[in-house]
Amino acid sequence: MRLSKLIPACIVLGASLGVAAPLHAADGPSQPQTQGSVSFISGGVGEDDSNRMKQMRADYPLELLFVTSGNPNQYLSDVKVQIAGGGGKVALDTVSTGPFLLAKVPPGRYTITADNQGSVKKQSVQVGSGKTQRVMFVWPRVEEQPPK
Secondary structure, eight states: HHHHHHOOOOOHHHHHOOOOOOOHHHHHHOOOOEETEEEEEEEEOOOHHHHHHHHHHHGEEEEEEEEEEEEEEEEESEEEEEEEEGGGGEEEEEESSSSSEEEOOOEEEEEEEEEEEEEEEEEEEOOOOOSEEEEEEEEEOOOOOOOO
């Protein structure tokens, strides 16, 4: 009889651990990556990672921020990002895992395309040496639809 009560408890415990593990992993610190000659890091989910990203921005000449408009603005993640240099050559093509994306790109003029769930925005930026160039992408907040 005891075993029959223990098995459901183990199943519930195992299921809850399986759900908790990915959530914990997503809250972990972001790690730098390289694509071609561009080194970048994205993230900023959670207060600790957000603060860490803000501290690191001085090491990257380009900082991108993804938000929705509102009071207050809300951070976005899973934004598709493409950074193209002169002649339209793509320097970086990735998906940001949080509201911040920091990139080490050489000085020059870039066109940045950001796609948030099919809503695409483009901005051009001149990246120089020394000072971090910050580009903010703002989408309107999607209003909740009333139930039908």
